[in-house]
Amino acid sequence: MPRIEFHARRTIEQVEEGTQLAPRFGEDGLIPCVTTDASTGHVLMLGWMDADALRLTLETREAHYFSRSRQALWRKGATSGLVQRVIDAWIDDDQDALWLRVEVAGSGASCHVGYRSCFYRAVPTGAEAGRALRFTESELVFDPVTVYGDAPNPTQL
Amino acid sequence: MPRIEFHARRTIEQVEEGTQLAPRFGEDGLIPCVTTDASTGHVLMLGWMDADALRLTLETREAHYFSRSRQALWRKGATSGLVQRVIDAWIDDDQDALWLRVEVAGSGASCHVGYRSCFYRAVPTGAEAGRALRFTESELVFDPVTVYGDAPNPTQL
Numbered sequence: 001m002p003r004i005e006f007h008a009r010r011t012i013e014q015v016e017e018g019t020q021l022a023p024r025f026g027e028d029g030l031i032p033c034v035t036t037d038a039s040t041g042h043v044l045m046l047g048w049m050d051a052d053a054l055r056l057t058l059e060t061r062e063a064h065y066f067s068r069s070r071q072a073l074w075r076k077g078a079t080s081g082l083v084q085r086v087i088d089a090w091i092d093d094d095q096d097a098l099w100l101r102v103e104v105a106g107s108g109a110s111c112h113v114g115y116r117s118c119f120y121r122a123v124p125t126g127a128e129a130g131r132a133l134r135f136t137e138s139e140l141v142f143d144p145v146t147v148y149g150d151a152p153n154p155t156q157l
Numbered sequence: 158m159p160r161i162e163f164h165a166r167r168t169i170e171q172v173e174e175g176t177q178l179a180p181r182f183g184e185d186g187l188i189p190c191v192t193t194d195a196s197t198g199h200v201l202m203l204g205w206m207d208a209d210a211l212r213l214t215l216e217t218r219e220a221h222y223f224s225r226s227r228q229a230l231w232r233k234g235a236t237s238g239l240v241q242r243v244i245d246a247w248i249d250d251d252q253d254a255l256w257l258r259v260e261v262a263g264s265g266a267s268c269h270v271g272y273r274s275c276f277y278r279a280v281p282t283g284a285e286a287g288r289a290l291r292f293t294e295s296e297l298v299f300d301p302v303t304v305y306g307d308a309p310n311p312t313q314l
Contacts, residue, residue, distance in 0.1 A: 020289070118250045
């Protein structure tokens, strides 16, 4: 399999209207990635990738991210078995964001808390703005303690 | 309308399992926001919000962002008329990412290049990895020169 080449970013026209993959990684070397469930369209998570994670994702069709809390390459599902199989991948106009549509293996969860999506709470808007967040997934899809044991929680305060 | 209060982040349980809005803004004061079309489920853009943009979005139900290229608050559609009306808003497990589902006014476009979505190019994967990006929106929804005139292109190389 050819190792994917990322092109240098030379002009706005090349980046926006061209067919060369020229991703813009931030100062931390990372690019954000929106991951949605290909069947429901739900946003599952917003992850981050370094160049290796992006190459591995595109080559293997399994989502890889860079864990900012662990500062390490992270094959999604390596611990939990909840692998994300890539249906298709997209890049945005200025090539500083990615979008993956995936199928999730096993119980179909993508969130370390145990929910299907990381976005399990609605934020009230308009006349309701400022009120309490509203939970919309009533049951955990898996038990994080069983799956992750005593691994440290990745959430940073 | 009450001014929305953001809570301090005290514990992982509060942030992940609580009902208080306690967003985590990065060192640059910004939080990423995934915006999808509420009717099609397509990801339209990945934007960034500062605290004011988030408050205004939740209170007015019109998407506001912080333009990193202009370093200014940005009411989406102020120039183009392509306002994003918020159907619902979501926050993720560790409250460092937002998701808006929106309806787009006018021609329905959300991308400054003139396409419906900023994600108008597929990135080949698997055996096709490394090949040219594939355009999937064949026609511009609006003419950026007519809409934006000679305003500087926001894309940063």
